Amino acid sequence: MKIKNICCIGAGYVGGPTMAVIAQKCPDIRVTVVDINENRIAAWNDENVEKLPVYEPGLSDIVKEARERNLFFSTDVDSAIDKADMIFISVNTPTKTYGIGKGMAADLKWIELCARQIASIAKDDKIIIEKSTLPVRTAAALRDILDNTGNGVKYQILSNPEFLAEGTAVQDLLNPDRVLIGGDIDTEDGLQAIQSLSEIYERWVPKERILTTNVWSSELSKLTANAFLAQRVSSINAMSELCEKTGADVHEVAQALGMDSRIGSKFLQSSVGFGGSCFQKDILNLVYIAKSFGLNEVADYWEQVIIMNDYQKRRFANNMIQTLFNTVSGKKITLLGWAFKKDTNDTRESAAIYVADHLLNEEAEIVVYDPKVETEQIYSDLDYLKSRSKEANRQSLKVANNPYEACKDAHAIAVLTEWEEFKHYDWEKIYDNMLKPAFVFDGRNLLNMEELIKIGFVPKSVGKPEYDAKSFSGPAIAS
Numbered sequence: 065m066k067i068k069n070i071c072c073i074g075a076g077y078v079g080g081p082t083m084a085v086i087a088q089k090c091p092d093i094r095v096t097v098v099d100i101n102e103n104r105i106a107a108w109n110d111e112n113v114e115k116l117p118v119y120e121p122g123l124s125d126i127v128k129e130a131r132e133r134n135l136f137f138s139t140d141v142d143s144a145i146d147k148a149d150m151i152f153i154s155v156n157t158p159t160k161t162y163g164i165g166k167g168m169a170a171d172l173k174w175i176e177l178c179a180r181q182i183a184s185i186a187k188d189d190k191i192i193i194e195k196s197t198l199p200v201r202t203a204a205a206l207r208d209i210l211d212n213t214g215n216g217v218k219y220q221i222l223s224n225p226e227f228l229a230e231g232t233a234v235q236d237l238l239n240p241d242r243v244l245i246g247g248d249i250d251t252e253d254g255l256q257a258i259q260s261l262s263e264i265y266e267r268w269v270p271k272e273r274i275l276t277t278n279v280w281s282s283e284l285s286k287l288t289a290n291a292f293l294a295q296r297v298s299s300i301n302a303m304s305e306l307c308e309k310t311g312a313d314v315h316e317v318a319q320a321l322g323m324d325s326r327i328g329s330k331f332l333q334s335s336v337g338f339g340g341s342c343f344q345k346d347i348l349n350l351v352y353i354a355k356s357f358g359l360n361e362v363a364d365y366w367e368q369v370i371i372m373n374d375y376q377k378r379r380f381a382n383n384m385i386q387t388l389f390n391t392v393s394g395k396k397i398t399l400l401g402w403a404f405k406k407d408t409n410d411t412r413e414s415a416a417i418y419v420a421d422h423l424l425n426e427e428a429e430i431v432v433y434d435p436k437v438e439t440e441q442i443y444s445d446l447d448y449l450k451s452r453s454k455e456a457n458r459q460s461l462k463v464a465n466n467p468y469e470a471c472k473d474a475h476a477i478a479v480l481t482e483w484e485e486f487k488h489y490d491w492e493k494i495y496d497n498m499l500k501p502a503f504v505f506d507g508r509n510l511l512n513m514e515e516l517i518k519i520g521f522v523p524k525s526v527g528k529p530e531y532d533a534k535s536f537s538g539p540a541i542a543s
């Protein structure tokens with residue numbers, strides 16, 4: 065079936081960029097991205113493309129090219145569903161915050177709402193595509209809802225998980241390692257639906273990178289990929305603490321590991337801990353699914369990735385407190401970076417939120433500077449934790465719009481996001497205006513330690529020896 069009209073429900077970090085790229089590559093297909101969030105849609109339609117709700121390098125140019133040509137953003141969900149022959153569901157699937165599975169299972173209420181809305185509106189056959197990350201076997205629930213309307217409309221349900229990473233979304237979409245399409249490979253209609261979707265990607269993705277599987281493999285592969293990626297970060301972070309104790313340097317260890325082609329060099333950057341909207345939620349979801357099948361050992365194995373990550377964030381904050389002579393009460397501490405990684409304005413589950421919360425519990429006076437994150441977002445992230453009143457958060461944490469102002473008179477600076485610009489600051493100037501000893505805690509191993517030491521800073525980074533490794537001093541082998 066030749067697709068002419070696509071609707072995507074959900075204009076977020078995935079729906080927006082993914083559809084912008086499809087629209088750019090397929091000018092003959094009309095792509096309408098719909099959302100119930102009016103502000104978000106208004107921002108996608110803003111004349112000034114700098115105001116798009118999602119910041120991603122390269123995205124504004126693509127939106128500029130395709131918007132109003134064959135890419136549309138709208139709040140009219142019903143009409144877009146009605147006209148589409150292919151519907152992507154790209155709504156949020158966060159961890160449940162209530163009821164059975166609270167704190168672990170994925171909350172599928174938005175997915176179900178989409179399915180019910182499609183069922184009530186559709187008058188002709190449609191291909192429904194799961195773009196959101198979903199628990200394995202969700203397609204069965206979607207089918208149940210869609211097939212029981214009695215109006216004779218036929219649906220094909222495909223799973224087409226998205227593997228883009230924020231900050232590199234456009235590059236990832238233009239040049240994906242693979243595109244995964246799960247469908248009903250045992251029926252002619254199923255194969256045709258897979259073919260229709262595959263033809264869209266084939267406009268710019270080499271065919272050999274388009275992988276077709278059954279629906280369940282596709283759904284589970286997405287959760288598994290995120291679990292494996294997060295596991296690598298937790299693994300190297302676990303080693304970072306051992307490095308600090310033994311004189312090994314985690315950067316050198318990662319390099320040595322990465323040169324083994326079986327291990328590979330990516331995702332071995334130790335840090336203050338991983339963040340982002342998906343790693344934690346998807347692993348918790350995996351743990352929940354495993355437990356629901358009674359697979360407790362499988363569940364425990366994956367849960368450890370989260371336990372390690374929580375520990376790493378706590379450990380980083382505690383190390384700051386200890387180094388600052390065991391108290392940060394009343395001390396100005398500057399946090400450089402609030403986003404969960406560079407080149408995005410997304411702060412969901414960012415390590416910075418937890419480090420800040422920990423330091424605020426110890427009565428620190430915090431100043432945050434992030435080049436892309438809005439002030440209100442920072443406060444709303446903190447308020448969400450409910451650790452203290454909104455007023456207290458605003459009193460003890462200030463947001464600066466100039467990094468030098470942010471660092472002035474600080475007892476310590478913590479680098480929590482690896483923004484490129486942090487490397488190029490005038491660190492001498494920052495040093496001159498700080499209290500001494502001038503501590504820098506580099507949670508991303510971003511800055512040039514030797515230079516900082518030369519200036520006079522006392523820098524601390526993750527996974528670097530606590531004492532002079534070359535001197536062979538320090539602890540003996542544990543026996």
Ligand SMILES: NC(=O)C1=CN([C@@H]2O[C@H](COP(=O)(O)OP(=O)(O)OC[C@H]3O[C@@H](n4cnc5c(N)ncnc54)[C@H](O)[C@@H]3O)[C@@H](O)[C@H]2O)C=CC1
Pocket residue numbers: 073074075076077078079098099100101104141154155156157174177178195196197198226227228229230341342
């Ligand atoms: N953020 C990322 O980098 C990636 C996310 N994913 C997955 O993609 C899905 C979406 O993630 P994001 O785009 O980050 O979420 P998001 O929260 O940025 O966007 C979801 C959008 O869906 C809208 N929405 C919810 N219910 C709706 C309904 N019934 N009708 C119309 N609009 C509705 C919300 O208003 C929101 O704007 C999630 O399942 C996530 O796990 C997958 C790969 C990467």
Ligand SMILES: O=C(O)[C@H]1O[C@H](OP(=O)(O)OP(=O)(O)OC[C@H]2O[C@@H](n3ccc(=O)[nH]c3=O)[C@H](O)[C@@H]2O)[C@H](O)[C@@H](O)[C@@H]1O
Pocket residue numbers: 197226227228229230231290293297330331332333334335336337338339340341342343404405
């Ligand atoms: O499902 C999703 O949402 C996406 O989740 C991740 O993408 P994302 O969270 O956007 O960003 P990553 O680059 O994976 O980084 C996640 C976190 O891990 C941290 N990280 C990453 C790599 C590393 O070596 N060390 C490290 O601490 C990052 O700083 C960040 O906080 C996956 O990389 C994507 O493939 C997936 O589509």
